[in-house]
Amino acid sequence: MKRNISTLNGKITFINDEPQNPSPNLPVSETLAALIEGAVTQANLSININSTTGGDHSTKSFHYYGMAIDVNRINNKKINDPSNMHNVKSFQEIISKQPDVAEYFGPFINIRKKGIKTIQMHHVKIEHLNHLHISSQS
Amino acid sequence: MRNIFILLFLFLIASCSESNSELVTFANNFELIAETDDAQPTLSARIFKLREFGECTNGNCPKEVLLIAVSEFGEYPEQKLYKTPLKEKWEFVEWNHIPVLGEPHYTLKFTLKSKSNNKEAVYSVNADLEDIKYKEK
Numbered sequence: 001m002k003r004n005i006s007t008l009n010g011k012i013t014f015i016n017d018e019p020q021n022p023s024p025n026l027p028v029s030e031t032l033a034a035l036i037e038g039a040v041t042q043a044n045l046s047i048n049i050n051s052t053t054g055g056d057h058s059t060k061s062f063h064y065y066g067m068a069i070d071v072n073r074i075n076n077k078k079i080n081d082p083s084n085m086h087n088v089k090s091f092q093e094i095i096s097k098q099p100d101v102a103e104y105f106g107p108f109i110n111i112r113k114k115g116i117k118t119i120q121m122h123h124v125k126i127e128h129l130n131h132l133h134i135s136s137q138s
Numbered sequence: 139m140r141n142i143f144i145l146l147f148l149f150l151i152a153s154c155s156e157s158n159s160e161l162v163t164f165a166n167n168f169e170l171i172a173e174t175d176d177a178q179p180t181l182s183a184r185i186f187k188l189r190e191f192g193e194c195t196n197g198n199c200p201k202e203v204l205l206i207a208v209s210e211f212g213e214y215p216e217q218k219l220y221k222t223p224l225k226e227k228w229e230f231v232e233w234n235h236i237p238v239l240g241e242p243h244y245t246l247k248f249t250l251k252s253k254s255n256n257k258e259a260v261y262s263v264n265a266d267l268e269d270i271k272y273k274e275k
Contacts, residue, residue, distance in 0.1 A: 060211045065179045068213075103212055112212065115242065124214060133213060138239045 002027035011046045028066040032136040048073035068135035080130040106132040172230040179211035180237040181244045220270040227253035
């Protein structure tokens with residue numbers, strides 16, 4: 001079952017990095033949509049989703065199954081903007097506690113959850129300093 | 139100066155030949171005999187067959203081996219490669235179970251058939267990211 005993520009009255013936007021490319025507002029899994037909407041509501045922050053099922057990812061990526069998104073802005077500031085550090089950290093902490101999260105990569109937290117097992121993946125931080133990658137377990 | 143650049147370019151092209159002999163053998167000779175359809179991002183597998191070089195002599199033929207590549211999904215997937223023992227002949231029969239989302243543990247189940255010393259054997263195989271188990275039927 002797939003659906004579009006709610007915009008939550010403008011708190012979630014879908015602006016592509018390349019304005020001429022299609023909008024990333026595409027259907028994703030129900031689990032992922034609920035996870036993102038719940039975290040944005042709880043954090044009381046706004047986010048921009050710049051990739052859902054499009055873009056270039058690993059061959060086995062969850063993006064191709066509508067089970068992953070990338071976030072490049074929080075509260076209209078880039079993820080790697082030093083003045084945004086507190087918001088990014090706070091949003092990462094909220095997402096990391098969601099039971100349905102599978103992969104969660106960014107500047108502060110980098111984990112892979114498999115069922116109840118959580119694996120630390122510090123080595124991928126360097127590739128996620130300017131965006132958050134969030135995927136769900138279903 | 140132009141000639142130096144051309145020579146350098148040719149040297150770089152010549153240096154691009156792969157020296158890993160196992161990879162050279164794999165790329166040139168392995169035959170993909172089965173793969174999962176990846177309808178759901180649980181576990182995927184590809185099964186490759188390699189036949190030793192040479193011809194049959196006095197009823198003694200080059201043997202075959204299967205390489206079974208198993209992968210999870212994700213941006214940085216954990217992956218494994220399993221190798222069967224050498225046999226005169228290996229065949230893939232069918233997929234018996236490809237995991238679906240929500241199962242507590244993802245395990246691929248499939249059937250293989252082998253022939254050695256004129257004796258045929260059928261195996262049910264269970265493979266995941268930790269291990270592979272063969273059970274003769």
